[in-house]
Amino acid sequence: MGPKTIERQTGVALWRQIADRIRVSISDGAYDATGMVPPEAVLAAEFGVNRHTVRSALAALAQEGIVRAMQGRGTLIERRDRINFPISKRTRFTPGIGDQARAVEGLLLDSAIEPADADIANHLRLEAGTPVMRLEALRKADGQAVSRSTSWFPLPRFEGIDAAYRKSGSITAAFAACGLGDYLRLRTEISAVHADPGDRDVLGLSPGAIVMIAKALNTDIDGVPVQYAVTRFPADRVQFTIEN
C-alpha cells in the first residue's frame, strides 16, 4: 500500500501512530512469513523516525499483548486474530463466531427496568415511558473481550430475561426461556468511533483504539420488535461480513 509516512503535530504522538499502523499490518498478515515484526532499525527507517520512537510504539503493543520483544532475537508476534462476525436475517452471536473460537462466553454486567426514552420506544414501537428491560453484556471469545452491548427488551413479555441471560450467557437461549423460539434481524446500522474510556476499560483497549458500533433491531417471526441492541466491537479484533 501507500508510503509509510506519518504526520507530526497532529495531536497524536508519533509512537501511537506507528503502533496503530503496525497493529493493522499484523492483523493483515503482513509479517506472517517470519512471525516477527521487522527489526526496530528497519521500522525506524521505514517511518522516518528515531529508533527510540519505534521502541515506544512496540512497548505499547507489548503492553497490549500483541508482540513480545526478545533480546537478541527480535520482536515476536503473539496474537493476530480478527474474528469475523456474519450479519444476516438469522444473525446470532454465539453460533456466528462459534467455529472461530473455542470458548465463547456472555457475561451479564448490569440490568435494570427503566422507562423507554423516545429513541428506544421508537425502535421497539412502544409509547415513550413504557417500562423496558435494559441489559448490559460483555462477550468474550477465548478469554478476549470481543463486544460490549446494551440491549432493550419490551416488558412484560421478556420479564426475567436478565436472569435467563446470566445463567446461559446467550441471548438466543434467554429468548427461548421467555418463550420465544425464533427471531429475525430486521435492520443493522454500522458506524465507527474512537473508543471512549468505558470501552477501553470494559474491552481492554488502548487509547485511540477504534470501536465499530452495530445498532440492531430484532423482531419475532410476526415482525414485532423483541430487542433493540447497541453493540460496540473493538475494530482491531472484529470485522463484519454481510452475505446476500
Next chain:
Amino acid sequence: MGPKTIERQTGVALWRQIADRIRVSISDGAYDATGMVPPEAVLAAEFGVNRHTVRSALAALAQEGIVRAMQGRGTLIERRDRINFPISKRTRFTPGIGDQARAVEGLLLDSAIEPADADIANHLRLEAGTPVMRLEALRKADGQAVSRSTSWFPLPRFEGIDAAYRKSGSITAAFAACGLGDYLRLRTEISAVHADPGDRDVLGLSPGAIVMIAKALNTDIDGVPVQYAVTRFPADRVQFTIEN
C-alpha cells in the same frame, strides 16, 4: 451515556480526544436543541480540563468546517451530516445515497491494466497473473468526499470500463456500457482502521480520523464475479445500514 472522562499521557493529546468526542456528539444530534456547542467553560468543566484545551479541540473542528466560533455568541454547528449507505443484494452507490445529497459525483483518479495478485485472483475466480483492470475512484456528495475506492475488473470482459466510468461517474453506467445490465452484491466485509496519510489527503480528513473499509464482491446474475472493490469511507461522514 458514560462519564465524559478523558485520559492523559496516552499518546493522544487531550484536545484531540475532546474534538473526537464533540464530533460524535454533534453527529448524534446531542446539541440539536440549540444548534450550538455548549460554551467553552461548560465543556471544560464536563471534561475536567482547562478552557484552553477545549479551545484547541474546537479550533480543530472549526478547521474541519464542522463548527464556527462567534465571539460573544457561542460556537455554531455548521455541519452535522452522516450519510447513510444501504447494503443489500442490489447495492449501488449513486441511488443508495441519492435522496440524501443533491449532487453525487464519481471521479476517476487512476486506472491501469495489471496482473492479478493472489488475493484479487482468488476473489474474481481467475488464475493469478491474469490481467485485470484496476480503477481508483473518489466519490463526492454535495462536494464532500464520501469514499475512496479501488476496484478490480476481469479482462477482456470489461475492457474500456475506465473510460466509461470517467464519462459517467457511475459504476452501474460503466457496467452497462460494457454490456452488463444487472449485477448483484454477493458479499461485503466491513472493518475500520485509522486513516492513513493517503486517506487524509484524498478524503480531506484530519489526523487520527477513522475510515471504515468495505471489501465487496459483485457478480453478474449467473454468479460470475464482475468486480472486487475495496472502498474506504470516512467514519464521521458515513454509516452503513443492512436491511434483511
Next chain:
DNA sequence: GGAAATTTGTACGTATGTATC
C-alpha cells in the same frame, strides 16, 4: 439606551510530554 452577564479572543507565564541528536 445602558449596565450587567455571557461568551469568545488574546496574552503571558510555568510545567510536563514528545522527539531528535
Next chain:
DNA sequence: GGATACATACGTACAAATTTC
C-alpha cells in the same frame, strides 16, 4: 544519558463582541 526544541496543558488575567434585563 544529557542537551535541545517544540508541542501539550494549565493557570490567570483581561479585551472584545453579543445577549439579556
